[in-house]
Amino acid sequence: MLQVHCPYCGELREEEEFSYGGQAHIARPEEPDSVSDKDWGSYLFFRKNPRGLHHEMWNHTAGCRRYFNVTRHTVTYEILETYPIGEQPSCKDGIHGETS
């Protein structure tokens, strides 16, 4: 069971307070109506599945109810950082890399 640091509450809390929100940093097309079916399909359905660092959203469901971003290693489940929506990760593949 993970421990997640909520960047808004400022505390390390148990996973059961949170819910997973899927891959982070997916921008909704500004003009959906002018996007091709193929590109819209990519936006809707295609997600990364990396072996290594993954940037993902979590929601502090049983806490402040806010969404935030998490950089998590998908092999070790190590959480390298959490940061508010709208910010960019400081840990990226090739910088912190794989830890095992």
Added chain:
Amino acid sequence: MPALEVNRLATGGLIDRQQRVNFTFNGRSLQGYHGDTLASALLANGIKVVGRSFKYGRPRGVVGHGSEEPNAIVQVGSGAETIPNLRATQVEIYEGLEAASVGGWPSVDFDLMSIVGWFGRLMPPGFYYKTFMWPARFWMTYEHIIRKAAGLGRAPQERDPDLYDRLNHHCDVLVVGAGPAGLSAALEASRTGARVILADEQQQLGGSLLSTHSSIGAQSGGQWLQETCEQLASCDNVTLLPRSTVFGYYDHNFLGIVERRTDHQVPSQRSGARQRLHRVRARQVILATGAIERPLVFAHNDVPGVMLASSVSTYINRYGVAPGTELVLFTANDSAYQCALDWHGAGRSVVAVVDSRAAPDGPLVKACRRAGITVIAAHGVIDVKGGNAVRAALVAPLNEEGSAVIGSARQLDCDLIACSGGWSPVVHLSSQTGAKPLWDKEVIGFLPGDSWQAECSVGAAVGSYTLLACLAEGASAGAAAAARAGHGNGESMFVAPNTQEQPEHPAQALFLVPHTRGTSRAPKQFVDFQLDVTAAAIELAAREGYQSVEHVKRYTAMGFGTDQGKLGNINGVAILAQTLGQDIADTGTTMFRPCYTPTTFGALAGRDVVDLFDPERYTAMHRWHLEHNAQWENVGQWKRPRYFPNAGESMQEAVDRECLAVRNSVGLLDASTLGKIDIQGSDAAEFLTRIYTNSYLKLAPGRCRYGLMLKEDGMIFDDGVTACIDENRYLMHTTTGGAAGVLAWLELWHQTEWPELDVYFTSVTDHWSTATISGPNARNVLAKVCDDIDLAADQFKFLDWREATVAGVKARIFRISFTGELTYEVNVPSHYGRHLWEALIAAGEEFTITPYGTETMHVLRAEKGFIIVGQDTDGSMTPQDMDMDWIVGHKKSFSFVGKRSLSRSDSVREGRKQLVGLKTRDPQRVLPEGSQLVNDPNQPLPMSMQGHVTSSYFSACLGHSIALAVVKGGLSRKGEVIYSPQADGSVIEAEIVDSVFYDAEGERQHV
């Protein structure tokens, strides 16, 4: 009369000889002493056969003395409190204990599986896959019989009457294992003031110190142990957990420990929780899990009376039991010689020590020779004589590598063969962190690999087998872990004591002992006792092309037993490596997963059972419903009345009566559970317009609007009525089950996509109680309890809402309708719910107001063709599929959530399933919900499915059955006939009709 304890020594052991304990095993009355395990007591009584093997039904005896035991698997207790799959080596006996073998149904001595035994020869690895998988339907039968006969224990049939509880801990240092290394680590860590938990699976702390003759400085090992335990017990910052198995090592240093609190007590004297689950979040973990002695693989090595050398020592030293009279010890290392010394010291005869090494000459070897014990070097035990008990060992000379027999065998008569292939560090918990165990040639074992978790392994778990090394490593790890957790400076106060240990001579890496015949022709050489996997089976798997150890595991079932192959896996890996011509390091080992030993569901479930399994939510009217015979429907966590039967009424009769009451006079529904979200902010209307398919920009205060919410893929996700409370303030209603999901959905879009919008959301579901008055007399009822607003149809119109006083309480009244009748939904602060309800019941008496439940609500709305999201939709339905294009604002300036997806090629293709009504040819026949629909019921299988029934009821109001269904291209097929073949062979014929069955013009809700 109880049997005699033929193997009990006159003195010695840690048992309490003043306390006799009576128990039964497989129905037989026996005696032991307080302090015995079931295994030690059985061995004391001379009982050799304790179970039957899984596949071949062979007799099996006790092999080990701890959690590694593969054979002595027992069921303890009876009735509701029984526990299966316990290791007799870990079961403490108590007065009146009843135990039985799990292997060997109907009995250990006459076993049904022995009939299977002869045909067991025909059961090579993969046998189940090869033979039983086809035809698939037979597999169930075979498996049922085989499982019952082979025995995997029986789960109790009754509800578990015992109490189990749970504790959450945070600690600085968790030490797993209380042998010398663990004790030393805990001691050092505790000195820094760190919060320490020390857990050990045995009933006493001490590990190897409980059964050795070692000394530590001026003290005996036992004295040191007692002093250390007393010191730890006196520390407020230390929690000692004996009888506590750390069964799982999970993410972020979260570990599960199950503590057996009363299992060892006489049942009538037990009190409190039987077992306790400790959920521990540890800053640092020290794994001092020790090592398990590895058996050697030779022919007939499963005959009862073949045991681990260290286990024989343990039974002598700890329990005062010598499990036999004439011992042959077979070893490839020095440490096992202690077993011969212990046996000799117990006054029993050592026939010989057989050592595979060419010239053993270590200190313990010398001690044996001094004691006059015969040591036969460069030999191996290659075979065993005996059926239910060992009669002799066949001993033959081996070549230097131990890979071939190079001379003729001779027979050594004996009744006990102790063997040792060296030690395997217990890397299971380390492996559970994801660390890959690494083969170490010097240690001849797998050592813990690197893990990113905050843990380290010490002592025998990393192949350090001397007492001094264990104490020293434990101490420095304890100090270091405490420092990393923020306590102390990391320096250990450890001063090395004199342990009088002399270095051992190198061991030989021996796993499979050669036979005069090749492995495939030799008698069975067992690798995994519990699942009857032989060396030949592993070779065969390799020959058949299996190379990965994980595949071989699955093909042969090696390590699949409840013991997870604690004894067998390393030998299996070594044999596979040898067959493949690889290094063991390249073959690697399998992953170990929780649980380390079987863990009861009771402990894992704790108190989250029965009524406490899941929270239940009640409305403020709940007790009234209870008092009026409500039958319940679970909707999410809510308890909702489904219908209110009168005495003697069936469900259908009650629902018919309730439906007719609403259509003809008036009914009352508790709608408090509907999700309610208060939405405020200057951009609230804009936000709603982006989230719903229709627009809210022009919704005026006092007005309501029905909305449909889509996921971004265009599929219907929720629906409900939103009211404009005031400028910049709205109240959104959601489905009962969808409330939490909708709130998270709104937050997601606001927080991640449109943070610039000024809008806020608050769940107010629990703030309001809602009573829905529905039916032609609804206004008449309301008028009796509400006189401060004008209820006239032209003043308070359909889709209006008003603030008013109802039964003396400030209320919000919404004129919205889910039944198609004139309806008022009256909302009051939730604690007035029952007051409001009773006032309405009283006011409605003259109109025979009828409380109705969800079932009636479902029928009424289906008559109107109103969908229920999640029943008539399943996450793959667009508004167009539901014939609801009228609610989609195609011209809205902002591309609302899901809009773009409505023009995807898949969303506009021909032949999508569409919502229609079905009218059965036989008006009394009600289609089962979920029934498949076909065009031609006589089409050969597989038929072409056209859709399925989503809602189906008998409509008392219409006098015939009605159904909603989704049918391919259904909206253009009205008037056609469609068929539904049923499981009983009958076919229900139905006409496709419009989904609105009643009051198609929608006039009744406007009156």
